[in-house]
Amino acid sequence: MTENETWILGLRDKIIEEDDKVLFDEATGCFLSGHLRASYIMSWISIVESLKRRIKLFSNIGDKRATESLEIIEDLEDKNASVDKKIYKEAKSCGIIDSSDFSTVNYLWEQRCLFAHPYTKHPEIDEVKHVIQQSIKLVLGKELLYNREFLTDLSNNIADKPFFLPSDLEVIKDHAIRTISRIPETLHPFFFKHYYLRLARLLQMKKNKMSI
16 A cells, blocks of 8 residues: 555545545545546535535524525526535535635635646645645534534524424433534533523523413
8 A cells, every 4th residue: 555545544534424435535536546636626526515515414403594505505506606615605604614714715716726727737746635635624524513603593492492302301312412512612611501591581481470
């Protein structure tokens, strides 16, 4: 096994979602074959497609901003418009990537636009290795975590919608475990404080009704 093959396998092991491995394998296959321009472009596609999939996942679990973003993206796709830049801009809006990551993704997009044309600069091997590595660091190997806005909506839904969660205790425990696993540690105090305040307000409202 060559040094590059070992490097690629190490990166592949960091990919979280199986679906993301398809385009990664094609991008790295091009790289190992010496087709550097194709490898760069495929690596970019793996980034933007993964970001779109994450926006859809946030939408499916009730994130209102992600739902709006997905509608914008799909409307552009229906019109056969270019959506790559819109996807990573909406990913930032949804809190999937932060400002620092956005700058890096934007740079990779600009390089992709440059390398996509055969009459322009050909990518160097280090540039292709960079985009492959960044695809893992920025998206494919990065756990999708909930943001403040989503956690606020989640707290409100649990408190305000009686049937948001079923009455089965095991299902509730499973939901709680899956939710907490996707909350960054830095947002644990925020979530529990907001959730506690919403429940306390709800209990106070019920107490006031009973006293009438």
